[in-house]
Amino acid sequence: MIKEKINSTLTFEDFKTEVLNDYRIATISRECSLLGRKEVLTGKAKFGIFGDGKEVPQLAMAKAFKDGDFRSGYYRDQTFMMAIGELTVQQFFAGLYGHTDIEQEPMSAGRQMGGHFATHSLNEDGSWKDLTKQKNSSADISPTAGQMPRLLGLAQASKIYRQVSGIPNATNFSNGGNEIAWGTIGNASTSEGLFFETINAAGVLQVPMVMSVWDDEYGISVHAKHQTTKENISEILKGYQKEEDTNGFEILRVKGWDYVDLVATYEKAALISRENHVPVLIHVNELTQPQGHSSSGSHERYKDAARLAWERDFDCLRQMKLWMIAINIASPEEIEAIDQEAKKQVMEGKKAAWSAFLNPIIEEQKELISLLQKIAETSKNKETILNFISELSSNKSPLKKEILVAARKTLRLVMNENGKEELSQWILSYTKKTQPNFSSNLFSETDLNVFSVEKVLPQYSENATEDTDGRMILRDNFDAIFTKYPETLIFGEDAGNIGDVNQGLEGMQEKYGELRVADVGIREATIIGQGIGMALRGLRPIAEIQYLDYLLYAIQIMSDDLATLRYRTVGKQKAPLIIRTRGHRLEGIWHSGSPMGMIINAIRGIHVLVPRNMTQAAGFYNSLLECDEPALVIECLNGYRLKEKMPLNYGEFKTPIGVVETLKEGTDITLVSYGSTLRLVQQAAKELLEVGIDCEIIDLQSLLPFDINKDLVKSIIKTNRLLVIDEDVPGGASAYILQQIIEQQDGYNYLDSKPQTLTSKAHRPAYGTDGDYFSKPSTEDIFEKVYAMMNEVNPTKYPNLY
Numbered sequence: 001m002i003k004e005k006i007n008s009t010l011t012f013e014d015f016k017t018e019v020l021n022d023y024r025i026a027t028i029s030r031e032c033s034l035l036g037r038k039e040v041l042t043g044k045a046k047f048g049i050f051g052d053g054k055e056v057p058q059l060a061m062a063k064a065f066k067d068g069d070f071r072s073g074y075y076r077d078q079t080f081m082m083a084i085g086e087l088t089v090q091q092f093f094a095g096l097y098g099h100t101d102i103e104q105e106p107m108s109a110g111r112q113m114g115g116h117f118a119t120h121s122l123n124e125d126g127s128w129k130d131l132t133k134q135k136n137s138s139a140d141i142s143p144t145a146g147q148m149p150r151l152l153g154l155a156q157a158s159k160i161y162r163q164v165s166g167i168p169n170a171t172n173f174s175n176g177g178n179e180i181a182w183g184t185i186g187n188a189s190t191s192e193g194l195f196f197e198t199i200n201a202a203g204v205l206q207v208p209m210v211m212s213v214w215d216d217e218y219g220i221s222v223h224a225k226h227q228t229t230k231e232n233i234s235e236i237l238k239g240y241q242k243e244e245d246t247n248g249f250e251i252l253r254v255k256g257w258d259y260v261d262l263v264a265t266y267e268k269a270a271l272i273s274r275e276n277h278v279p280v281l282i283h284v285n286e287l288t289q290p291q292g293h294s295s296s297g298s299h300e301r302y303k304d305a306a307r308l309a310w311e312r313d314f315d316c317l318r319q320m321k322l323w324m325i326a327i328n329i330a331s332p333e334e335i336e337a338i339d340q341e342a343k344k345q346v347m348e349g350k351k352a353a354w355s356a357f358l359n360p361i362i363e364e365q366k367e368l369i370s371l372l373q374k375i376a377e378t379s380k381n382k383e384t385i386l387n388f389i390s391e392l393s394s395n396k397s398p399l400k401k402e403i404l405v406a407a408r409k410t411l412r413l414v415m416n417e418n419g420k421e422e423l424s425q426w427i428l429s430y431t432k433k434t435q436p437n438f439s440s441n442l443f444s445e446t447d448l449n450v451f452s453v454e455k456v457l458p459q460y461s462e463n464a465t466e467d468t469d470g471r472m473i474l475r476d477n478f479d480a481i482f483t484k485y486p487e488t489l490i491f492g493e494d495a496g497n498i499g500d501v502n503q504g505l506e507g508m509q510e511k512y513g514e515l516r517v518a519d520v521g522i523r524e525a526t527i528i529g530q531g532i533g534m535a536l537r538g539l540r541p542i543a544e545i546q547y548l549d550y551l552l553y554a555i556q557i558m559s560d561d562l563a564t565l566r567y568r569t570v571g572k573q574k575a576p577l578i579i580r581t582r583g584h585r586l587e588g589i590w591h592s593g594s595p596m597g598m599i600i601n602a603i604r605g606i607h608v609l610v611p612r613n614m615t616q617a618a619g620f621y622n623s624l625l626e627c628d629e630p631a632l633v634i635e636c637l638n639g640y641r642l643k644e645k646m647p648l649n650y651g652e653f654k655t656p657i658g659v660v661e662t663l664k665e666g667t668d669i670t671l672v673s674y675g676s677t678l679r680l681v682q683q684a685a686k687e688l689l690e691v692g693i694d695c696e697i698i699d700l701q702s703l704l705p706f707d708i709n710k711d712l713v714k715s716i717i718k719t720n721r722l723l724v725i726d727e728d729v730p731g732g733a734s735a736y737i738l739q740q741i742i743e744q745q746d747g748y749n750y751l752d753s754k755p756q757t758l759t760s761k762a763h764r765p766a767y768g769t770d771g772d773y774f775s776k777p778s779t780e781d782i783f784e785k786v787y788a789m790m791n792e793v794n795p796t797k798y799p800n801l802y
Contacts, residue, residue: 016329022083022259023320023330024338026055029079030317031346032092033291036114040295044354044397045096048295049115051076053288054214056316057254059083060262061212064270065182068132068175070537072151073184075115075140076214080184084135086119089349090356097357100437102570104356108139109437109570116140120572121536126446126628128538130172132179138536139569143560145185145192149526150561152198153533153541155181155207159277160539164515166486173538180273181533183211187285188219188227194525194557201526202279203240203248209279210269214256216287221302234283242278250280256287257319288315358397364430365398368407371426375410375419385410400434441571442605443705448628450607450657451708456622458615458647470614471640473647474504477618480651482512485540485625491518492527492544492580501546502582502640504614524553528579532562535575540625548583548634549593555602562630563605576628578621579606582635584727585676587772589764591637594675597732599632600703607631607657608704610674615644616701619655626654636676658705660712666696669721669786672712672737674700677727677777684782692797693790703733706740713745720752721793723786727776730759753792758785 010018033050040048051058054076062083071077081087091106098110107118118139121129138150161170162177189195190213202209213233217224224231234251242248250272254265262284269280288311292299300308312318324330330338369389376385392398392406407427414420443449481488490505496519499506509517520527524545531543545551551558558579565575586592600608607624609631611617617635624631647653663678664685673681678699685695696715700707716722722741726734734757741747742755758777765775784801791798 019259019324019329020338022059023317023324023335024342025083026059026079026317026320027339027342028089028346029055029082031342032078032089035346035350036093036096037291037295039093039096039350045114046098047113048096049075049113049293050291051078051115052290053216053311053316054256055079056259056320057212057214057256057262057284057287060259060266061182061184063263064210064266065135066179066270067135068179069135069182070154070179071117071137071182071184072147072154072533073117073137073140073182074147074186074189074214075142076186077117077184078115081117081137086135086137087117089346090353093350093353094357097353099353099357101356102572104353106572108568111438111568111570112140112142116142116568118569118573120569122572122574126444126448126571126574128169128172131537132172132175138533139565139573141560141564141568143556145189145194146557146560148183148185148192148194148198149529149557150532150536151181151183151209151211151529152201152205152207152526153530154536155202155209155279155533156205156530157534157537157539158208159205160489160515160534161537162277164486164489164513167539168487169538177208177277178274180208180210180270183209185211185213186219187213187215187217187224187233188222190233191219191227197523197526198529199237199240199249199281201521201523201530203242204521206247206277207279208273208277210266210273211279211281213281213283214287215283215285216289218289218293218299218302220293221297221299232283234281237281240281250278251283252280253283253285256284257314257316259316259320259323286314290315361398361400361403364400365392365395365403368403368426369393371423372406372410375414375417375423379414379417379419381413384413404430404434441569442567443607444566444574444627444629445571446628448626450623450627450629450631450705453623453626453654453657455656455659456619456649456652456654458619458645458653459649460645460647464645466643466645468644468646469640470642470644471502471504471506473614473618473644474635474640475499475506475508476646477621477650478505478508479511481621481625482508482516484651487538488540488542488625489516489518489534490542490544490580491520491530493520493522493546495519495544500544504635504640524550525557528554528557528562528577531577531579532557532565532575535577535630536573540576540578542578542580542621545579545581547591547593547637548581548595549590551581551599552595555599558606558632559602563603565605567605574628575630576624577630578624579630579632580635581632582637584634584637585772585776586637587765587769588767592765592772592776594727594760595732596703596726596728597736600733600736603632604704605630606704607702609633609657609702611655611701612636612675612678612699613639613642613644615647615653616655618647618650619653620657622651623654623657631657634675638676655701657702658708659701660707660709661699661701662696662711662715663699664695664697666694666719668694668719669723669789670696670698670712670715670719671723671725671782671786672698672700672741673725674703675727677725680777680779681725681782684779684786687779687783688786691787693786695786700737703736706737707745710745712741713747713750716741716747717750720750721789722747722751722755723789724755724757725759725777725782726757727760729762730757732759734759753789756785756789758782
């Protein structure tokens with residue numbers, strides 16, 4: 001193959017230049033790994049996990065990687081990133097040092113450890129770049145195999161762009177669907193369920209995905225015999241091999257030290273996948289890991305002498321050198337010169353990165369020392385402050401933390417002295433300047449955030465009555481959405497042919513086709529992954545998880561990938577995925593879950609919306625499609641057949657996000673709830689009114705964000721009493737709600753009674769209606785809880801019930 005390439009497209013001199021450049025990149029990458037480990041051991045960097053031993057196959061992958069393609073990878077892909085021109089030596093070390101300047105460390109501005117790579121998909125204002133004009137890498141995450149689900153969506157986007165017409169601005173995201181999504185993973189991580197779930201789904205969907213498995217026979221210290229059946233991932237995946245008239249994979253195998261065969265294999269894989277939209281798995285075996293798993297230990301502890309000797313002999317760089325010498329591409333002396341130049345270049349890049357990281361901090365150190373010296377002159381605690389100054393001055397490599405600690409400890413000593421005001425202002429200013437480097441961009445900070453959407457009320461005809469099933473409102477609103485937004489699509493278990501289990505998508509697949517309204521397999525993690533990947537490429541997917549209980553299968557992907565994406569790229573990537581599910585109040589252990597406390601604490605970075613009916617839910621979908629942020633919408637399971645008024649302005653009315661709604665005004669107590677439980681609260685309030693208790697009822701509508709206008713505390717100012725009703729377990733979402741009201745809104749200032757909660761029991765509901773009644777709050781529970789609170793206020797007027 002190489003000879004054909006030389007004869008048909010390249011002169012030998014051109015070929016030689018290309019090979020030597022490849023070797024130069026690989027050697028620079030290896031030197032970065034070696035020097036990077038030393039930086040960790042000397043304490044300049046906290047931790048290191050490097051790509052040594054994987055350099056040559058990554059060169060081959062980079063050759064087949066084209067503009068518009070996407071990578072979803074493994075934290076050892078530094079050589080690949082260098083080869084596509086998206087990682088310099090200085091940036092490599094900036095990542096190792098955790099530099100918080102996005103210009104210096106463009107992967108994550110120090111928010112992820114080194115080895116986690118990303119490219120920038122967004123302009124400064126949050127708008128999309130032309131992704132077809134650049135080589136793209138989705139932002140890496142550390143959790144094992146966590147990169148797999150999004151890989152599926154990145155590949156599926158090409159299929160959508162190739163086969164669905166009318167998508168606006170499609171040419172900024174795809175060149176006719178010709179892009180490949182390239183995945184990489186370590187061999188041991190293929191033991192994870194996420195790997196197998198993704199592989200199966202890709203084989204079913206037939207999407208352009210090339211999956212590389214870097215196989216060095218170990219997972220940290222554990223040999224492949226403990227990881228993989230037959231110790232061979234491609235062997236056990238033979239059943240996925242694509243055959244005539246079947247779906248499946250092409251499976252290729254190649255040795256990780258064979259430059260020639262690697263280049264040929266990756267070119268073959270790219271051709272198959274790009275043109276035919278067939279997934280390909282490349283099992284790259286006989287790889288080495290010269291420094292072991294990470295900087296936290298040595299591989300000599302778990303590899304025997306024979307294995308270590310083999311790794312030295314079959315190191316991919318050594319084998320590439322031998323091959324270059326054998327076919328007269330370079331002499332040993334020329335190779336040695338490249339090696340020495342690489343060492344010099346890496347050393348210079350390391351020094352530049354360290355200076356760029358340290359110098360601004362030293363300037364801040366000097367600034368504080370000058371201020372502390374001034375304060376010490378007139379302080380009665382002069383000697384102690386001078387000790388702080390001495391300790392800070394002697395620190396030649398200070399951290400921002402150490403500077404701030406010295407300032408804050410000094411502030412305690414001058415609380416009643418002249419220097420207090422100037423020092424406190426310095427601390428506040430320094431914190432205001434520094435904290436965003438660690439806390440910004442959890443949510444969108446662009447003009448497309450959820451708060452930019454104006455409320456639009458549903459419009460009704462003059463004689464509208466509540467005679468329409470809630471599911472019909474959802475269905476007709478989705479119809480309007482799919483017409484208005486050609487880039488929108490929905491997929492989930494039973495979402496397509498039957499129009500979802502509750503008929504909220506009835507007839508939509510027939511009208512909009514199987515790609516835009518799609519059935520998928522029972523595989524929640526990769527349903528979310530499909531959505532993340534497609535949203536990363538400019539589509540507006542709605543991923544449906546059939547029941548809220550099933551969200552637990554996907555919570556790790558939501559938490560570790562989607563929720564952190566904007567944060568870990570400092571706003572340089574976004575995936576405005578909408579996740580649709582349904583929950584609450586249905587009977588039985590597995591279809592009645594309300595694990596809201598777990599959800600809201602696990603997925604900060606995703607909005608959590610809890611509409612009480614289908615009109616509110618439809619309004620949330622309409623709002624979200626005007627934003628650039630991900631959200632989870634939880635529809636009420638027992639609301640699809642309940643009657644609502646039919647709006648006239650489908651696709652246009654918008655439920656505001658982060659705004660509560662007062663459903664009933666009252667004077668005696670504020671009742672706060674959300675979702676299905678509100679119907680019970682409303683019934684209880686009617687019955688309480690019969691005994692003279694006037695309740696104010698507030699629908700939270702969204703848990704993240706929470707009551708941005710602080711309307712809840714305004715209600716408490718009026719009623720002076722608070723009860724939160726929630727069907728999560730005790731201490732679940734109700735604890736979060738109380739924390740927001742009492743602490744964030746200072747509601748404690750206006751309470752005349754202890755704030756209380758009414759929640760479900762700690763266990764799941766037993767099967768049947770009785771199980772629901774004895775496990776979750778009932779109308780009678782709410783009535784009696786409120787009555788007991790009022791009994792404490794006025795026992796004469798409200799005597800004990802029991």
